[in-house]
Amino acid sequence: MSEEMAASPELRRLMEQEKEQLMAKEMISKLTNVCWDKCVTASSARPPPATRLLVAAEAEERDWTSLHRDITKLIADRLLDEDVTEYIVFRVVCKHWRASTPSPRDPTLADRRFHPRDWVALCEGTGVRPVDDEAITFFNWSSGKVRRVHLWELQGHRIVGFTDGLIVLLDTGRAVVRVLHPFTRVIVQLPTLAGFFHRVLSKQAWFKMDSFIWLNGAVCVASPSSIVVVIWFPGMPVVICAEPNSGKDWRVLHINIQFSNTLPFNADVPEDLGLAQSCCYHLVESMGTILLCVLRKVIAGDCSNAFALFKVDLYRKELTRVLSLGDRALFLSDDRCLSVSARDLPSIGGNCIYFTLPDPFTLADHLITYCHHREWARGLMFHEFYFIPTTTSWDNLRKRIAIQDSEVVVPRLQGLVDPLRMLEIPDLLGLARSFDNHGNRASLTT
Numbered sequence: 001m002s003e004e005m006a007a008s009p010e011l012r013r014l015m016e017q018e019k020e021q022l023m024a025k026e027m028i029s030k031l032t033n034v035c036w037d038k039c040v041t042a043s044s045a046r047p048p049p050a051t052r053l054l055v056a057a058e059a060e061e062r063d064w065t066s067l068h069r070d071i072t073k074l075i076a077d078r079l080l081d082e083d084v085t086e087y088i089v090f091r092v093v094c095k096h097w098r099a100s101t102p103s104p105r106d107p108t109l110a111d112r113r114f115h116p117r118d119w120v121a122l123c124e125g126t127g128v129r130p131v132d133d134e135a136i137t138f139f140n141w142s143s144g145k146v147r148r149v150h151l152w153e154l155q156g157h158r159i160v161g162f163t164d165g166l167i168v169l170l171d172t173g174r175a176v177v178r179v180l181h182p183f184t185r186v187i188v189q190l191p192t193l194a195g196f197f198h199r200v201l202s203k204q205a206w207f208k209m210d211s212f213i214w215l216n217g218a219v220c221v222a223s224p225s226s227i228v229v230v231i232w233f234p235g236m237p238v239v240i241c242a243e244p245n246s247g248k249d250w251r252v253l254h255i256n257i258q259f260s261n262t263l264p265f266n267a268d269v270p271e272d273l274g275l276a277q278s279c280c281y282h283l284v285e286s287m288g289t290i291l292l293c294v295l296r297k298v299i300a301g302d303c304s305n306a307f308a309l310f311k312v313d314l315y316r317k318e319l320t321r322v323l324s325l326g327d328r329a330l331f332l333s334d335d336r337c338l339s340v341s342a343r344d345l346p347s348i349g350g351n352c353i354y355f356t357l358p359d360p361f362t363l364a365d366h367l368i369t370y371c372h373h374r375e376w377a378r379g380l381m382f383h384e385f386y387f388i389p390t391t392t393s394w395d396n397l398r399k400r401i402a403i404q405d406s407e408v409v410v411p412r413l414q415g416l417v418d419p420l421r422m423l424e425i426p427d428l429l430g431l432a433r434s435f436d437n438h439g440n441r442a443s444l445t446t
Contacts, residue, residue, distance in 0.1 A: 116165025168217035286339035
């Protein structure tokens with residue numbers, strides 16, 4: 001019987017496991033005894049305080065700059081997963097850490113790893129534009145950190161958009177579009193809008209200069225080595241785009257669509273929400289998904305508001321009803337939409353939608369101001385702009401806004417005066433109407 005047991009593979013495996021466990025227990029017992037002797041038994045023979053401080057100082061004096069290159073890169077990657085600002089601070093510590101990690105100053109701004117995440121620009125509420133102050137205060141809604149960044153690059157520009165923390169700028173003297181990374185200070189320049197302005201925009205009978213002054217911009221990653229900037233104009237059914245360093249001018253993407261925000265989607269909305277004319281539609285990115293928020297302004301003749309939420313499936317072009325936001329809060333406007341987590345923001349209510357005037361100078365007021373770009377760009381809180389105390393104050397504000405808007409100048413194209421007269425200028429509005437009648441959508445290349 002003993003020979004059969006000895007020959008059994010399973011029994012031999014069990015005996016080997018018992019031996020390994022016994023050896024591990026013996027090792028733990030020895031280590032425990034050593035620690036006990038050093039920490040407890042030797043406590044009666046402790047050195048004097050001065051010696052203890054010296055020993056502690058020697059123990060703390062470690063050369064952290066000599067960390068192995070792989071370990072340094074692992075720590076840096078984890079910090080970069082949190083935010084690029086933590087990654088930048090890590091690289092500043094020493095030359096070795098800086099040499100072991102790639103620079104966040106990507107000259108193309110195409111690497112999304114180095115884009116700021118979860119940062120929103122706060123309004124100072126002083127009536128001073130950020131471009132005049134040459135500084136922007138950023139708030140990270142996921143970590144609660146606040147950073148005020150001085151940006152001399154804002155001088156002579158208008159801020160026309162934000163994307164992933166990147167700032168889209170319009171040169172007020174040359175009509176050149178630039179994209180600025182506020183933390184690495186990298187600037188990418190795109191072609192001037194002067195050619196498109198003179199060839200197309202200014203030739204439209206229904207064109208107003210305000211449409212150009214308050215143009216909106218967004219940044220898209222076109223490839224691993226380049227970005228694309230998309231521009232659209234309020235009240236004009238035209239969307240254009242350009243790629244930096246491509247040698248090409250701005251080209252028209254659509255002439256039959258007007259953007260309010262940068263998440264356009266074409267799908268059928270359920271009919272039980274009512275007529276499309278009585279609804280407002282907002283698209284917002286939340287936790288890696290796209291939500292369609294439908295605001296119905298009138299219900300059964302009563303002046304009340306109601307929301308319906310849908311999850312957007314871009315591949316199937318389907319909408320799925322969403323019944324709860326969990327701890328998320330949505331901030332909606334025609335300029336920009338935002339989704340934040342209320343878990344770390346006590347003053348923000350979870351499973352809530354903010355779309356009107358909140359309490360003045362609260363965090364909700366700051367976030368709703370960020371979503372209303374015109375008020376934010378003028379240095380005014382959202383509630384301040386709509387509650388001007390007196391007529392005199394409103395007149396003074398209107399004069400100041402007119403002076404600020406007059407700063408935008410579109411230079412003439414030298415040597416192209418005669419050729420411009422010979423060009424066949426497209427009637428964008430007429431083209432849009434004709435394509436509406438035929439149920440088609442077209443694009444035009446300038």
